[in-house]
Amino acid sequence: MLQLEGKHILVTGASSGMGRVFCQMIAKEGARVSLLARNEDRLKETLALMGGEGHKYYICDLTDEEQLKATVSTLEALDGVVFCAGINDFVPLKFVKQEKLERIFQTNYFSQVILTQMLVKKKLIKRNASLVYISSLSSKLGVAGTLLYASSKAALNSAVRVIATEMAPLGIRANAICPGIVQTEMLGSTNIDEESFTKQAVDYPLGLGTPEDVGNAVLYHLSDGSRWLTGNCMVIDGGYSLK
Protein backbone atom coordinates (compact mmCIF):
# COMPACT_ATOMS: atom_id res chain seq x y z
CA MET A 1 0.00 0.00 0.00
CA LEU A 2 1.11 3.54 -0.70
CA GLN A 3 2.35 5.50 2.32
CA LEU A 4 -0.11 8.40 2.05
CA GLU A 5 -3.11 6.76 0.35
CA GLY A 6 -6.31 8.76 0.86
CA LYS A 7 -4.67 11.67 2.62
CA HIS A 8 -5.06 15.34 1.73
CA ILE A 9 -1.88 17.39 2.18
CA LEU A 10 -1.27 21.13 1.88
CA VAL A 11 2.20 22.17 0.69
CA THR A 12 3.25 25.84 0.89
CA GLY A 13 6.11 27.01 -1.30
CA ALA A 14 4.94 24.51 -3.90
CA SER A 15 6.09 26.55 -6.88
CA SER A 16 9.82 25.98 -6.56
CA GLY A 17 12.74 24.05 -5.14
CA MET A 18 12.01 21.59 -2.38
CA GLY A 19 8.27 22.34 -2.20
CA ARG A 20 7.89 21.37 -5.85
CA VAL A 21 9.70 18.08 -5.37
CA PHE A 22 7.75 17.33 -2.17
CA CYS A 23 4.48 17.74 -4.12
CA GLN A 24 5.61 15.19 -6.68
CA MET A 25 6.74 12.72 -4.02
CA ILE A 26 3.59 13.13 -1.93
CA ALA A 27 1.35 12.63 -4.96
CA LYS A 28 3.30 9.50 -5.85
CA GLU A 29 2.48 8.09 -2.43
CA GLY A 30 -1.22 8.37 -3.18
CA ALA A 31 -2.18 11.65 -1.51
CA ARG A 32 -4.19 14.51 -2.89
CA VAL A 33 -2.17 17.72 -2.72
CA SER A 34 -3.19 21.36 -2.33
CA LEU A 35 -0.38 23.57 -3.58
CA LEU A 36 0.18 27.10 -2.34
CA ALA A 37 2.50 29.90 -3.53
CA ARG A 38 2.33 33.32 -5.20
CA ASN A 39 3.41 32.51 -8.75
CA GLU A 40 0.63 30.89 -10.78
CA ASP A 41 2.74 29.87 -13.76
CA ARG A 42 5.20 28.07 -11.58
CA LEU A 43 2.43 26.43 -9.57
CA LYS A 44 1.01 25.10 -12.83
CA GLU A 45 4.45 23.79 -13.76
CA THR A 46 4.56 21.85 -10.51
CA LEU A 47 1.07 20.51 -11.10
CA ALA A 48 2.10 19.32 -14.56
CA LEU A 49 4.94 17.31 -13.01
CA MET A 50 2.66 15.51 -10.57
CA GLY A 51 0.92 12.17 -10.99
CA GLY A 52 -2.35 11.21 -9.32
CA GLU A 53 -5.63 13.11 -9.15
CA GLY A 54 -7.58 15.77 -7.30
CA HIS A 55 -4.72 18.22 -6.78
CA LYS A 56 -5.54 21.92 -6.61
CA TYR A 57 -3.44 25.02 -6.47
CA TYR A 58 -3.99 28.21 -4.49
CA ILE A 59 -2.36 31.51 -5.40
CA CYS A 60 -1.64 33.21 -2.13
CA ASP A 61 0.90 35.57 -0.61
CA LEU A 62 1.37 34.18 2.88
CA THR A 63 2.35 37.58 4.22
CA ASP A 64 -1.01 39.08 3.23
CA GLU A 65 -3.58 38.26 5.89
CA GLU A 66 -6.58 38.89 3.63
CA GLN A 67 -5.28 36.53 0.94
CA LEU A 68 -4.50 33.99 3.62
CA LYS A 69 -8.03 34.19 5.02
CA ALA A 70 -9.57 33.85 1.58
CA THR A 71 -7.42 30.80 0.81
CA VAL A 72 -8.09 29.09 4.13
CA SER A 73 -11.83 29.60 3.68
CA THR A 74 -11.77 27.48 0.51
CA LEU A 75 -9.51 24.67 1.74
CA GLU A 76 -10.84 21.24 2.60
CA ALA A 77 -9.87 19.39 5.79
CA LEU A 78 -6.24 18.27 5.91
CA ASP A 79 -4.32 15.19 7.01
CA GLY A 80 -1.06 17.03 6.81
CA VAL A 81 0.62 20.34 6.02
CA VAL A 82 4.17 20.93 4.82
CA PHE A 83 5.20 24.51 5.61
CA CYS A 84 7.95 24.93 3.06
CA ALA A 85 7.61 28.55 1.86
CA GLY A 86 10.56 30.59 3.02
CA ILE A 87 12.98 33.32 2.02
CA ASN A 88 16.60 34.07 2.74
CA ASP A 89 18.69 37.21 2.97
CA PHE A 90 22.34 37.22 3.93
CA VAL A 91 23.25 40.47 5.66
CA PRO A 92 26.10 41.17 8.06
CA LEU A 93 25.01 42.49 11.47
CA LYS A 94 26.02 46.07 10.72
CA PHE A 95 23.52 46.21 7.85
CA VAL A 96 20.63 44.66 9.76
CA LYS A 97 17.61 46.96 9.87
CA GLN A 98 14.16 46.77 11.37
CA GLU A 99 12.72 46.66 7.86
CA LYS A 100 14.88 43.69 6.88
CA LEU A 101 14.06 41.89 10.11
CA GLU A 102 10.37 42.42 9.50
CA ARG A 103 10.53 41.21 5.94
CA ILE A 104 12.17 37.91 6.77
CA PHE A 105 10.15 37.29 9.92
CA GLN A 106 6.93 38.05 8.00
CA THR A 107 7.53 35.12 5.70
CA ASN A 108 9.58 32.67 7.74
CA TYR A 109 7.88 33.06 11.09
CA PHE A 110 4.71 35.22 11.36
CA SER A 111 2.94 33.74 8.35
CA GLN A 112 3.76 30.17 9.42
CA VAL A 113 2.20 30.75 12.81
CA ILE A 114 -0.80 32.65 11.42
CA LEU A 115 -1.53 29.99 8.82
CA THR A 116 -1.36 27.29 11.50
CA GLN A 117 -3.63 29.35 13.75
CA MET A 118 -6.22 29.84 10.99
CA LEU A 119 -6.23 26.17 10.02
CA VAL A 120 -6.64 25.08 13.63
CA LYS A 121 -9.33 27.65 14.42
CA LYS A 122 -11.31 26.59 11.36
CA LYS A 123 -10.88 22.95 12.41
CA LEU A 124 -9.27 22.14 9.08
CA ILE A 125 -6.61 19.96 10.67
CA LYS A 126 -7.98 16.47 11.11
CA ARG A 127 -7.30 14.25 14.10
CA ASN A 128 -3.94 12.47 13.83
CA ALA A 129 -2.77 14.86 11.13
CA SER A 130 0.89 15.83 10.79
CA LEU A 131 2.28 19.37 10.58
CA VAL A 132 5.77 19.54 9.10
CA TYR A 133 7.75 22.78 9.22
CA ILE A 134 10.82 23.18 7.01
CA SER A 135 13.27 25.03 9.22
CA SER A 136 17.02 25.07 8.62
CA LEU A 137 20.29 23.86 10.05
CA SER A 138 21.20 27.56 10.17
CA SER A 139 18.85 27.91 13.15
CA LYS A 140 21.26 25.78 15.17
CA LEU A 141 24.52 27.36 14.01
CA GLY A 142 26.00 30.84 13.90
CA VAL A 143 27.23 31.26 10.36
CA ALA A 144 28.33 34.81 9.51
CA GLY A 145 25.70 36.78 7.63
CA THR A 146 22.78 34.53 8.59
CA LEU A 147 21.42 36.54 11.53
CA LEU A 148 18.06 37.35 9.93
CA TYR A 149 17.46 33.93 8.48
CA ALA A 150 18.82 31.83 11.34
CA SER A 151 16.87 33.66 14.01
CA SER A 152 13.61 33.51 12.02
CA LYS A 153 14.02 29.75 11.75
CA ALA A 154 14.99 29.42 15.43
CA ALA A 155 11.77 31.23 16.35
CA LEU A 156 9.92 28.75 14.17
CA ASN A 157 11.55 25.80 15.97
CA SER A 158 10.26 27.15 19.28
CA ALA A 159 6.77 27.66 17.93
CA VAL A 160 6.71 24.08 16.66
CA ARG A 161 7.34 22.69 20.15
CA VAL A 162 4.47 24.68 21.65
CA ILE A 163 2.14 23.78 18.78
CA ALA A 164 3.06 20.11 19.35
CA THR A 165 2.02 20.31 22.99
CA GLU A 166 -1.22 22.14 22.32
CA MET A 167 -2.26 19.82 19.49
CA ALA A 168 -1.30 16.52 21.14
CA PRO A 169 -4.74 15.91 22.68
CA LEU A 170 -6.11 15.57 19.13
CA GLY A 171 -3.30 13.28 18.09
CA ILE A 172 -2.04 16.04 15.79
CA ARG A 173 1.74 16.13 15.53
CA ALA A 174 4.03 19.07 14.80
CA ASN A 175 7.68 18.66 13.88
CA ALA A 176 10.45 20.68 12.29
CA ILE A 177 13.00 19.46 9.77
CA CYS A 178 16.32 21.29 9.68
CA PRO A 179 18.14 20.60 6.42
CA GLY A 180 21.71 21.59 5.68
CA ILE A 181 22.47 22.98 2.23
CA VAL A 182 20.18 21.59 -0.45
CA GLN A 183 20.65 22.44 -4.10
CA THR A 184 17.56 24.46 -5.11
CA GLU A 185 16.57 27.71 -6.79
CA MET A 186 16.93 29.47 -3.43
CA LEU A 187 20.70 29.26 -3.66
CA GLY A 188 20.66 31.05 -7.00
CA SER A 189 18.49 33.87 -5.68
CA THR A 190 20.58 34.68 -2.63
CA ASN A 191 23.47 37.07 -2.55
CA ILE A 192 25.91 34.26 -1.90
CA ASP A 193 27.07 32.80 -5.16
CA GLU A 194 26.92 29.23 -6.27
CA GLU A 195 30.66 28.85 -6.25
CA SER A 196 30.88 29.46 -2.53
CA PHE A 197 28.12 26.91 -1.95
CA THR A 198 30.00 24.37 -4.01
CA LYS A 199 33.08 25.14 -1.95
CA GLN A 200 31.08 24.34 1.18
CA ALA A 201 30.34 20.89 -0.19
CA VAL A 202 33.68 19.71 1.18
CA ASP A 203 32.32 20.23 4.70
CA TYR A 204 29.52 17.77 4.04
CA PRO A 205 30.79 14.22 4.62
CA LEU A 206 27.96 12.91 2.43
CA GLY A 207 27.98 15.87 0.01
CA LEU A 208 25.27 18.51 -0.43
CA GLY A 209 21.66 17.37 -0.18
CA THR A 210 19.01 17.05 -2.86
CA PRO A 211 15.33 17.98 -2.46
CA GLU A 212 14.55 14.26 -2.62
CA ASP A 213 16.76 13.58 0.42
CA VAL A 214 14.64 15.98 2.45
CA GLY A 215 11.48 14.75 0.71
CA ASN A 216 11.99 11.26 2.08
CA ALA A 217 12.07 12.70 5.59
CA VAL A 218 8.90 14.67 4.81
CA LEU A 219 7.12 11.48 3.65
CA TYR A 220 8.04 9.77 6.91
CA HIS A 221 6.73 12.73 8.93
CA LEU A 222 3.44 12.76 6.98
CA SER A 223 2.89 9.02 7.21
CA ASP A 224 1.27 7.20 10.11
CA GLY A 225 4.62 5.51 10.62
CA SER A 226 5.73 8.58 12.58
CA ARG A 227 2.63 8.62 14.82
CA TRP A 228 4.76 8.75 18.00
CA LEU A 229 6.95 11.62 16.83
CA THR A 230 6.09 15.16 17.89
CA GLY A 231 7.81 18.39 18.92
CA ASN A 232 10.94 17.08 17.28
CA CYS A 233 13.48 18.92 15.19
CA MET A 234 15.20 16.60 12.75
CA VAL A 235 18.61 17.69 11.55
CA ILE A 236 19.29 16.25 8.12
CA ASP A 237 22.62 17.50 6.84
CA GLY A 238 24.79 14.76 5.33
CA GLY A 239 26.93 14.78 8.46
CA TYR A 240 27.82 18.48 8.44
CA SER A 241 27.17 18.76 12.20
CA LEU A 242 29.68 16.03 12.95
CA LYS A 243 32.56 18.45 12.53
Place this chain on the structure above:
Amino acid sequence: MEMKDFIEHFVEQFDETPSVEVSPQTHHHEMDEWSSMIALSVMAMIDEEYDVQIKADEMRNSKTVQDLYDIVQSYLNK
Protein backbone atom coordinates in the same frame (compact mmCIF):
# COMPACT_ATOMS: atom_id res chain seq x y z
CA MET B 1 27.50 58.72 -7.99
CA GLU B 2 31.08 59.79 -7.43
CA MET B 3 34.03 57.42 -7.49
CA LYS B 4 35.50 59.22 -4.48
CA ASP B 5 32.41 58.52 -2.36
CA PHE B 6 32.13 54.99 -3.68
CA ILE B 7 35.68 54.24 -2.55
CA GLU B 8 34.98 55.82 0.81
CA HIS B 9 31.96 53.56 1.37
CA PHE B 10 33.93 50.62 0.05
CA VAL B 11 36.80 51.19 2.46
CA GLU B 12 34.38 51.52 5.39
CA GLN B 13 33.69 47.80 5.07
CA PHE B 14 37.26 46.99 6.06
CA ASP B 15 38.69 47.12 9.55
CA GLU B 16 42.32 47.73 8.73
CA THR B 17 42.74 48.79 5.12
CA PRO B 18 43.35 52.58 4.95
CA SER B 19 41.63 54.49 2.14
CA VAL B 20 44.94 55.57 0.60
CA GLU B 21 45.50 51.96 -0.39
CA VAL B 22 42.35 51.72 -2.49
CA SER B 23 42.01 53.14 -5.98
CA PRO B 24 39.74 52.31 -8.93
CA GLN B 25 42.51 49.95 -10.10
CA THR B 26 42.63 47.97 -6.87
CA HIS B 27 41.99 44.26 -7.37
CA HIS B 28 39.72 43.70 -4.39
CA HIS B 29 39.89 39.90 -4.42
CA GLU B 30 43.62 40.17 -3.88
CA MET B 31 43.44 42.48 -0.88
CA ASP B 32 44.79 41.02 2.38
CA GLU B 33 41.62 41.67 4.28
CA TRP B 34 39.24 40.45 1.54
CA SER B 35 36.85 37.71 2.71
CA SER B 36 33.38 36.41 1.97
CA MET B 37 32.13 38.47 4.90
CA ILE B 38 33.58 41.67 3.41
CA ALA B 39 32.06 40.75 0.06
CA LEU B 40 28.66 40.48 1.79
CA SER B 41 29.25 43.82 3.48
CA VAL B 42 30.15 45.50 0.20
CA MET B 43 26.96 44.15 -1.37
CA ALA B 44 24.91 45.35 1.60
CA MET B 45 26.60 48.75 1.41
CA ILE B 46 25.74 49.06 -2.30
CA ASP B 47 22.14 48.16 -1.47
CA GLU B 48 21.98 50.69 1.34
CA GLU B 49 23.81 53.59 -0.34
CA TYR B 50 22.70 53.20 -3.95
CA ASP B 51 19.58 51.05 -3.67
CA VAL B 52 21.14 48.59 -6.11
CA GLN B 53 21.08 44.83 -5.51
CA ILE B 54 24.04 43.41 -7.35
CA LYS B 55 24.15 39.68 -7.91
CA ALA B 56 26.60 37.30 -6.31
CA ASP B 57 28.15 36.36 -9.64
CA GLU B 58 28.59 40.02 -10.55
CA MET B 59 30.42 40.47 -7.28
CA ARG B 60 32.60 37.47 -7.98
CA ASN B 61 33.35 38.33 -11.59
CA SER B 62 34.30 41.93 -10.91
CA LYS B 63 38.06 42.26 -10.65
CA THR B 64 38.69 45.88 -9.76
CA VAL B 65 36.91 48.56 -7.78
CA GLN B 66 36.28 50.27 -11.12
CA ASP B 67 34.46 47.13 -12.34
CA LEU B 68 32.25 47.21 -9.28
CA TYR B 69 31.56 50.88 -9.73
CA ASP B 70 30.62 50.28 -13.37
CA ILE B 71 28.19 47.54 -12.41
CA VAL B 72 26.46 49.82 -9.93
CA GLN B 73 26.44 52.63 -12.50
CA SER B 74 24.86 50.36 -15.10
CA TYR B 75 22.00 49.58 -12.70
CA LEU B 76 21.56 53.25 -11.93
CA ASN B 77 21.32 54.02 -15.65
CA LYS B 78 18.55 51.47 -16.17
